[in-house]
Amino acid sequence: MRRLLLMTLLLLSGLAHAELPETDWLELMPNSDQKALEAMPEISHDTPEANGTFNGKGGLKQEKGLPAVMYSAKTVSAMNGKQIRLGGYPVPLETDGKGRSTLFFLVPYPGACIHVPPPPPNQLVLVRYPKGLKLDDIYTPLWVSGTLKVExxxxxxxxxxxxxxxxxxxxxxxxDL
Incomplete structure (x- = not known):
């Protein structure tokens, strides 16, 4: 009996430390947007930003003239308040006194902060992480777990x-791979 109790406690302990299943980025996008993206023509990346020339504010802002789905802020209401684990790449916004990122955008692919066009708003997640994380390279993929909000x-x-x-x-x- 004691052995069974010990095995049960070990199993429950392992489950307590288990990570949430991965949430796919497409789960954050309504079906209508997914279909629109699949039907979208190729987009030119021939811009000053793509060549490394930045002369305006903000590298992630959308340009005019893209298909409407590239501006979509449509969300999936069922995701509001859900505990998720999402993989992506950081775009640092704020750091604490120790140089740790406490506020950053999470994007679905590397380089989204320098490539034009950026992902639609429903494919960008603002991450608040008061503990902070030392980021040495924005091309390092992260797992982020927590409570998602439609915001x-x-x-x-x-x-x-x-x-x-x-x-x-x-x-x-x-x-992880």
Missing amino acids: QVSNDLADAAYALDASKVRVVVDT
């Missing part, structure tokens, strides 16, 4: 349709 966020850099109060942020390691 419109706008700043000089970008517009986002979601915010996430992170309880855990960690670098993706080879064993």
Whole structure:
């Protein structure tokens, strides 16, 4: 009996530390937007920003003339308040006194902060992480876990349709793949 109790406690302990299942970025986008993206023509990346020339505010702001889905802030209401684990790449916004990122955008692919066009607002998540995370490289993929909120966020850099109060942020390691 004692052995069974010990095994049960070990199992429950392991479950308590288990991570949430991965949320796919497409789950943040309504079906109508997914279909519109699939039907979208190729977009030119021939811009001054793509060549490394930045002469305006904010690298993530949308340009005029893109298909409407590229501006979409339509959300999936069922995601509001949901505990999720989302993989992506950081775009740092604020750091604490120790140089740790406490506020950043999470984007679905590397380089979204320098490539034009950026992801639609419903594919950008503002992450609030008061503990902070030392970011040495924005091309390092992260797992971010916490409570997702449908929340419109706008700043000089970008517009986002979601915010996430992170309880855990960690670098993706080879064993995750």
